[in-house]
Amino acid sequence: MEAHDRESQEPPQVLLLKPPPDFKLFGEEAFPSEKVQFLKAWKSTLPLDEFLKTHAQSVEAILSSGGAPVTAEILRLMPAVRLVMTTSAGLNHIDIAECRRRGISIANAGTVFSEDVADLAVGLLIDVLRNVSAADRYVRQGLWTTKGDYPLGSKLGGKQVGIVGLGSIGLLVAERLVAFGCHISYNSRSQKPSVPYPFYSNVRELAANSDVLIICCGLTEETHHMINKDVLSALGKEGVIVNIGRGPIIDEQELVQCLVQGEIKGAGLDVFENEPDVPKELFAMNNVVLSPHSAVFTWETFKDRQKLVVANLEAFFSNKPLLTPVVDE
Template structure:
């Protein structure tokens, strides 16, 4: 089938607004329903439900849970934009014969770069130093000395593609690298810790790079945070739900943790005022993969997944819960 040929009676639901390119390209082949544009979402969903064969989750704000999928009796595939897919009930989808795809691989380096940038910014107080200069305070004296990366150990929580990309960068910076995950990985040239608390006690930079979801919610709790220590740094580039935000705020405020670098938060885009008030927290608005180059690559892979499905070839990058059996 030609790539620009319309597929008869293939309706696709887009719950929330996302990158325009995705909808524009997909619409050449399918009938697209942009749910966020209709005045009455419930009425539209009830009317469209029997027609919908695919859902495009263009951001992690597009919740595709069992409740939504139950309403779509002819749903075949959920195509997600991003490597993380905790906003989709992939287990339920797999149990009910629904394919779920995501966009791994194409954003690893971009996110790993931001992970190291946050690490440097947190340990060397780079945003604070820049403010010092901009506020005209330099003529009154040099900026105070900061902590250093020298002699530190980075413990990486989650050792998938992004975790490995971070490890390569951290090693190039001269850091010792250790990791914790569900299981030890054959061939990984770094020390594995079977328990998170054990790794937290052994490292002074805790890099959070594990998937989100119910199984990892608040996995970095008060005990883990305090185990990293008063000279320690916590960096999170995965999902805000992995860290107990309140416990992190208390530790930063009370000097039980040196600093934190965060690109993600529990209730995005709302960041707690108490966290904003802390000068020892470096905060970014979830920009880990937000370069034009990488977002284009993510969009292309998402579109390619859906096009491959429409062509009867199956998905390119299915999630583990919904493997393609051909």
């Protein structure tokens, strides 16, 4: 439908399958726009499939968050959909192949989260190496007065840091750690001629030549459990792993075993394989820092993300180019 045909009609509908986190934090006007209206599936008394069939011909766009997968079945029930807009940078909750088959465009949050995620990656690493959270608990429990000084930590400067996935987040992590005096190398789908860091085509070899491994890549069939027992063993007893990508990139059972048995030194984890369930073995480990998938959770970035989502939706319904389209590489 042409933009001028919409002027005399109701704003086009955008389907929301579940309330995004923004609604809890900012209220249901978190994505303010007079040019679109949000159809909130969770408010209907109808079963989801019946609700979707009822609106099958009127909904042309879906706004999805990580907790609301856009599956082939959802898309089958919504034949008029031409855009899937996700509030995240990751795409593992969207059936990309089905979208491509149906000619459905995809837009994501682009790089709006990259700086925050890179900051947390560095924060987790410093916390693990310098025992920040563990020493905090030590002081709060009154142990400083009864047991004396907390055990020594490890220096950040001079560490060999391997980054898995040198996209916008990985590059920002590298820049930050170079400033701390770290030496960067990386693994990615392909070598990037424009960056000065050594490239490893094999993630095990990267781990074997690193003191620290930071996971910054997306979750795909290829990266699922890419960090396995072999890679963790290559990282070694003095190695630290940080994950701000997606939980299933690491074989979590193997990671827990390596930590329990002292086969790696520590871990900083913002993501987990079966969120929000976290292996209980990790809770008592002072060499493990846990974060509830909150790398992107800052007020400033949520506001920026909301503006970006609205701008993409308004561009789509005005027949203008998307601001952050997802294109196949």
